[in-house]
Amino acid sequence: MPRRYDPERRQRIIDAAIRVVGAKGLGGLSHRSVAAEADVPLGSTTYHFATLDELMVAALRQANEGFAKVVAARGAFQEPARDLADELAGLLGEWLAGERIGVELEYELYLAALRRPALRPVAAEWCQDLAGPLAERTDPVTARALVALMDGICLQVLLTGGEYDAAYAREMLGRLIS
Numbered sequence: 001m002p003r004r005y006d007p008e009r010r011q012r013i014i015d016a017a018i019r020v021v022g023a024k025g026l027g028g029l030s031h032r033s034v035a036a037e038a039d040v041p042l043g044s045t046t047y048h049f050a051t052l053d054e055l056m057v058a059a060l061r062q063a064n065e066g067f068a069k070v071v072a073a074r075g076a077f078q079e080p081a082r083d084l085a086d087e088l089a090g091l092l093g094e095w096l097a098g099e100r101i102g103v104e105l106e107y108e109l110y111l112a113a114l115r116r117p118a119l120r121p122v123a124a125e126w127c128q129d130l131a132g133p134l135a136e137r138t139d140p141v142t143a144r145a146l147v148a149l150m151d152g153i154c155l156q157v158l159l160t161g162g163e164y165d166a167a168y169a170r171e172m173l174g175r176l177i178s
Contacts, residue, residue, distance in 0.1 A: 053118035077133040085174035
């Protein structure tokens with residue numbers, strides 16, 4: 001039987017990995033569970049991703065791209081006349097107002113870098129990709145502090161199950177910016 005050409009298979013495997021982590025957490029992620037979710041042979045997952053770390057790197061990169069799209073769509077960093085603290089608080093609100101499971105999944109992958117060194121460069125990319133444009137509006141040190149604060153606010157909302165308080169976020173971000 002000839003091999004079937006399937007150019008979308010790699011992407012389907014990444015999407016399936018994200019769904020598996022969303023449903024079962026990182027503990028439920030295996031080549032077998034992803035193959036079943038993607039409806040592909042087990043060998044396909046190991047062909048495209050030799051290790052689970054490689055698969056998690058691809059999933060985290062895709063999650064990072066989702067956040068980058070939210071940032072780009074708002075255009076918060078391009079217009080100096082806009083209130084940066086207000087724009088950043090709005091950005092967090094937009095991100096956290098989306099599907100909470102998606103944000104939780106992104107953070108689960110992001111925090112997996114604590115135990116999986118292969119994920120650390122991708123997690124660091126997220127911080128750098130946000131701090132870079134912020135540094136153009138502030139300075140590099142303030143940009144890093146803003147990213148850390150935004151990260152902390154998101155984690156607190158996710159871990160407590162509380163509501164996002166845009167006024168609080170705006171106030172705290174404003175204190176760092178001024």
